[in-house]
Amino acid sequence: MTAPPAPGRVTLVGAGPGAADLLTYRAWRAIARADVVVHDRLVPLEVLDDLGPDVEVIDVGKAPGKHKVAQDGINDLLVEHARRGRHVVRLKGGDPFVFGRGGEEYAACTAAGVAVEVVPGVSxxxxxxxxxxxxxxxxxxxxxxxxxxxxxxxxxxxxxxxxxxxxxxxxxxxxxxxxxxxxxxxxxxxxxxxxxxxxxxxxxxxxxxxxxxxxxxxxxxxxxxxxxxxxxxxxxxxxxxxxxxxxxxxxxxxxxxxxxxxxx
Structure with missing residues (x-):
């Protein structure tokens, strides 16, 4: 019999105000261990340069009046990939819980039975x-x-x-x-x-x-x-x-x- 996939999880990571060196050590560690990174527009993209070729990177960045993916769609992405046994890092500018809609993403994950963790960011x-x-x-x-x-x-x-x-x-x-x-x-x-x-x-x-x-x-x-x-x-x-x-x-x-x- 084929073993069931390992349970996936989501980590909401605060990327800070823009400079890559203002990410916390815990944030760097989470990114390094990700299978999927779902990122916003105003995050320091250089932190993704050293990811392995098998890591999937998904840009869901929002600009005023221009949303590549609606919030409900982002929530669904996180749950979908986690249910496939993957470690999903949701990389958000600033702190996930300061006007970042991180609370909505956290709630969507828990409602779907997906384990979720928060890595605070520098607001x-x-x-x-x-x-x-x-x-x-x-x-x-x-x-x-x-x-x-x-x-x-x-x-x-x-x-x-x-x-x-x-x-x-x-x-x-x-x-x-x-x-x-x-x-x-x-x-x-x-x-x-x-x-x-x-x-x-x-x-x-x-x-x-x-x-x-x-x-x-x-x-x-x-x-x-x-x-x-x-x-x-x-x-x-x-x-x-x-x-x-x-x-x-x-x-x-x-x-x-x-x-x-x-x-x-």
Whole structure:
């Protein structure tokens, strides 16, 4: 009799903000042991260069308005390959459980009886500001931060009251992911709610990569400035006093600029 195939499994792996060397050791190890890698658009593809010829690589990357594979289709892919006895690595940008729909994929696997594991990743919400010299919390400035996404199911930007109050009351740093196209609406919403027009804003494009660039402006001019310099996704938007240039000790005129990074 032929032995049944070994049970497959799925590992949800966070690939971090973009730079390959910001993957964790556990993430590298999972990728090295994969039979199948199902990856997103904004992951460092060089981590796949050393995979063996028998490893299947499937690109399911999503761009605004362009989805190669719908989410239900991705869920089905993971389950299908795992049921064939394969180790499936689902490689996702940032952290799988921070606006990455990793929870949906985890639930789909468990509902299908497929073993699933999570390897946390370095979230762009924290790492990209840090790489630009912007602490999301800073003693004497703010002790809290609030992270939101501007990409909703309806496709419209909707800041909730908590996000708005972070800025209007200056109680916390507001970090916005996937918000470049919604920046004019974000600015209008905050100003209409009574936010100080001079509130510092920093936009960090392509964080952790050689093309990283930081654009700064006051809140009321942020959308205009972003348009003038041609800000493009992927980018992380930081709104609050921590985004002020020269905040950190010993910094004068170069806050938000890492060695080799461009600045607008």
């Amino acid at each position: 762009s919400a924290l790492s990209v500001p840090a790489l630009a010299g912007i602490p999301v919390t800073h003693r004497g400035t703010t002790t809290a931060f609030h992270v939101v996404t501007a990409h909703t199911r309806s496709g419209e930007q909707e800041l909730d009251d908590t996000a708005v109050s972070c800025v209007t009351l200056r109680t916390a740093t507001l970090v916005i992911l996937m918000g470049v196209s919604s920046l004019p609406a974000i600015v209008s919403r905050l100003l209409d709610a009574g936010a100080d027009p001079a509130t510092p804003v920093a936009i960090v494009e392509k964080g952790s990569t050689p093309e990283q660039r930081v654009t700064r402006a006051a809140l009321d001019l942020a959308a205009k400035r972003a348009d003038e310099v041609g800000v493009r996704a992927p980018a992380v938007i930081v709104i609050g006093d921590v985004a002020a240039e020269g905040l950190l000790e010993g910094v004068s005129g170069d806050s938000g600029r890492r060695p080799g990074a461009a600045r607008a």
